[in-house]
Amino acid sequence: MKSYIPHYRLETPRSLGEALQRLASEPGVWKPFAGGTDLMVLLEAGKLPQRRFLNVWNLPELRGIIATRTHVSLGALTTYSEIRRNAIVEQEFPLLSRAASETGSVATQNRGTIGGNIANASPAADTPPALLVYDAELELISAHGTRRVAFHGFWRGYKQLDLRNDELIARVHLPRGRQNWRQFYRKVGTRRAQAISKVCFAGAAQMDARRIADLRISLGSVAPVVLRATATENILRGLTPTPALVHAAQEALGREIAPIDDIRSTARYRLRVAQNLLAEFCESLAA
Amino acid sequence: MAIENRHIGRPVPRKEGREKVTGSARYVDDFTFPGMIHGVTVRSPMPRGRIREIRFAKNIPWHEFTIVSAKDIPGKNCVALLIEDQPCLADKFVNHREEPVILLAHPDKYLLEEARRAVQIDVEPSPAVFSIEDSLSKKQIIWGEDNIFKTYEVEKGEVDRAWAAADFIVEGEYATGAQEQLYIEPQGMIAQANPKNGVTVWGSLQCPYYVHKALARLFDLPKEKVRVVQTETGGGFGGKEEYPSMIAGHAALLAWKSGKAVKLIYDRAEDMAATTKRHPSRTRHRTGVTREGMLVAMEIDFTLDGGAYETLSPVVLSRGTIHAAGPYSCPNVRIRSRVVATNAPPHGAFRGFGAPQSVFALERHLDKVAATAGLSPDEFRRKNFIRAGETLAVGQVVQEKVQMEKLLDRALELSGYHQKRARFEKENPRSPIKRGIGFASFLHGAGFTGSGEEYLASEALVAATREGKVQVLAGSTEMGQGTNTVFAQIAADTLGLDLDQIEILRPDTSLVPNSGPTVASRTTMIVGKLVENAASAVKNSLVESGFLKSSFTPSDFGEACARYIDKFGPLQSLAKYQHPSHLHWDDNKYQGDAYGAYGWAVYVAEVAVDPRTAEVRVEDFVAVQEAGKVINPVLAAGQIEGGVAQGVGFALYENIVWQEGRMANGQMTNYIMPTSMDVPPIRVYFEEIPYERGPAGAKGIGELPLDGTAPAIANAIAHATGTDIREIPMTPEKLMDLLEGAHE
Amino acid sequence: MNESPRKVRVQCEINGKAYTLEAYPMTRLLDALREHAGLTGTKEGCGEGECGACSIEMDGALVNSCLIPLAQVEGAQIRTIEGVANAAQLSFVQQAFLANGGAQCGICTPGMILAAVNLLSRNPEPSESEIREGLAGNLCRCTGYTKIFASVVDACRLARQ
């Protein structure tokens, strides 16, 4: 344990209202603590400068998966286990379901939350590519009310969020109606479980016979943030994938991502894999 | 005396299994002593240089702490092993990152960690060496006169003249990386020490008498003032062979100075950063074969990276050298080997002990030699396998009834090798996933090399109580591999008793004789035999005294023991190792009977490679071996399966990212070992040819699986992709480069 | 030190017994179990959620106790390895591990058994791939997992009988 435990405070507010009040009255002093699967790892490694935390784990308002006519909404505290057990998510948002089942292992999935995954803002996080593909929106809540923002653009840069320090992520909203899109997900992390992504690829396309009418592509671990590959999408949108078109899209993807060398992998490998998975995605559309 | 095997050969449950499945087995961190305080180690932040100053920051109440530095050492500042070059605490100079410099102890664990961060060791850097190449170039001399810890030269026949007879000469260079043992229980010790009573340590360790020797030297104490007790040990794999002596020394120094019991437990990050790893290696092969595929000459150049101090490197090099030419008969062989110094933490023992490195190189290389000679990998090996009566590279005439061809036949058949090879070759061109199948054939010597066992002169004691309970006393440790159970089976069958009448005493140097270190696949074969002999002597005493008839019940046995003890006193027998008179070894020429017996094996791996991601999945694995009589089939298969899984990691995932002699990925998140989702079905088969000098005919098996797994997988990847795999771990990053190269 | 440490008192149930644990709020449940409750069967292999040696059940869910701060344990029902056997009677999973060689060095075993017990409580007849997935957060360096899979399969058989 590389942190001095007596320094840290973790308090449990009785209600959402009290939690929001604390966040508002002492701005920047308190930070939410949900499942702890990121925070406790940082604590162990001595990398947790923040010292005061509010335990939000038990706040019912931030839990539960709700389906309305237009949206499916997930409370920020929804765990990976809850996501993968949910039948609607499995049917309509299979990429999210896959991401949840390929995250960590059972114990991590029982504690890790979607809100925490978003707020932690790791470029290697595995739900954000799925969320970007589904045009997710976030509902943010504070003592002053709620606001709703597109998830695309919520991460402004490495670990930089469009989130005020008195706000919590309350819910994640996913627009329905994409069941007929072709969907593709692949996480590349060397081993089959407990793996941090070296590249994570999520794609979905609406096909009009062999033509790609519309599509979304998103990748993790290839840039300072999880990326929506809009330039690549633009090349493919409206066209039928031919080898030449796929090649052009791969080139565009190569320009759009900015992978790096780190202790887990190399920039060269990440680039190649991203491009190869793009090709695999395009092939899957032709099939 | 005919011995009926009621337990040997049967899958009797693990002796200490109940404690393990109920969580009541006690590992070192589970002990708390009255007044016990905690210890930590402050380490070098630099790979090499002079210690200028040690600063203690102001924010810590230092007067509450016990602080130990090199000057507090009562005896010699070294971790005594083969030689005494490694200090227990660096004094004026550091030779690797994470080298221990200062020790701290305090009752409050949390404050202790704050204090560790508050000590700054200021080092004036000296140029350092981080690779085999740089060490060999001698641009910087960092150890001795030439950076070389040890060299060996093995000569058989006349290599220089033999090349002329070769139709083809094939060359290749191969490399293996460092590998972390990654036992799931990190290392740790508890010590009590004072000038009056001497030093006692309890801890997670493989070799109580190594620790004993190191402590006696460190404290300059007579043997009887040092006591080492093994606690339940959560895996070792070689990683707890030499390093525990270091930690025991540290805990004991803190205890000596503080007057309190001190517990010193590493966390995972410290364990990965500071303790030993498998030696990285580089091997060069030059092989001559005839058009018919017969080996005529092998020249092998084998180099290990030993890290900053000698530790066990000469012995690791020795085993790697002897195994470098494999189970083949070649009239002319030259092996030159050396282990060199670098400024990395010392590399050390890891299951296989040098052999996995040289066997990987050989088995990869021979696939290429076979291809050059126009033969399939199995046809080629068949022609060259060693047979009984033929001579190994070190000049040992094989006396065993070795049947490599039979093992090969069986392994190929069980794995469907030929059908799959043909099918994959046909399907791969049109399949997005490329499949391949490959194998390795190899041998592994059991016991210490050469005259090693003679020097060790191990002993084991078997004693009976008045109640007819039998105790086995040996320094051999249980760390999961099954020592307790195997000894109990041997003793029970030798004496004709039930298993629960046998008690295996916990290794404690104040009670048990020195049966040698628990390493080198020697425990069952060598120490097990001593247990058998001692047990047999106890029985003979009872029979000869007339108290026991040749057929008896457990209660007869108890009665006989009581009567014997009442009449003659203690009923016990100490068995001592007798070196077989027909085994000869010449340490200078490095020739002779390297091992009393070998395990022989053929392993087959099937892989699927996805060229888009260069990820390799091992889909099936068949391990066929002959290691004498199998004493406990469940434990033996468990040894092989576990070793194969470690071999999968060695071959594919377990990559240490070095940054200036420091492991940069020292977390379980970033150092990738196989999970339950990554291991293939592992199918294990034994051929049993009883070995007359082993207990009930057994040989050693513990290290065998580490030798053959990685080359079998590498050969399968080469088959699947047409790439030349010369290096492991073959991470997706490296394989992607090879695949792209292959397309250009 | 600059901020006065505050301990908390947390009430919970461990293996069916009521406990009050007093420690710092960010104390890892793992340490609270081992050092405050004296239950040393739960092991530490990594402290970062990777190895599963510290796996326990909390309110019926498998969790890594090294990643749970004590302040979140208030009111929880916890089961550790010490609570898996019923008095002297080993559970089916424990019997099966013993009979099939599922434990070697034993350090991963408490966590592995909790993971297996938890899996079987959710899915009494898991397929081989479900077993592999259910245990993927519990690293074992000794067994290569093969005998552990066999143990889980055998535990199902014992449960059926």
Ligand SMILES: Cc1cc2nc3c(=O)[nH]c(=O)nc-3n(C[C@@H](O)[C@@H](O)[C@H](O)COP(=O)(O)OP(=O)(O)OC[C@H]3O[C@@H](n4cnc5c(N)ncnc54)[C@H](O)[C@@H]3O)c2cc1C
């Ligand atoms: C062994 C292991 C394996 C893992 N594997 C993967 C993997 O494969 N893929 C992957 O993507 N991740 C993985 N993770 C990380 C993943 O578990 C986390 O990112 C998790 O989703 C974070 O949720 P949490 O509730 O645990 O967050 P916490 O640790 O509680 O918090 C994380 C951050 O989010 C903030 N936060 C939490 N909730 C809110 C909220 N409602 N509003 C605002 N801010 C909030 C916190 O302040 C903190 O900064 C792994 C973790 C572990 C330990």
Ligand code: FES
């Ligand atoms: S110690 Fe908790 S997961 Fe390793």
Ligand code: FES
């Ligand atoms: S039995 Fe040793 S780690 Fe699993």
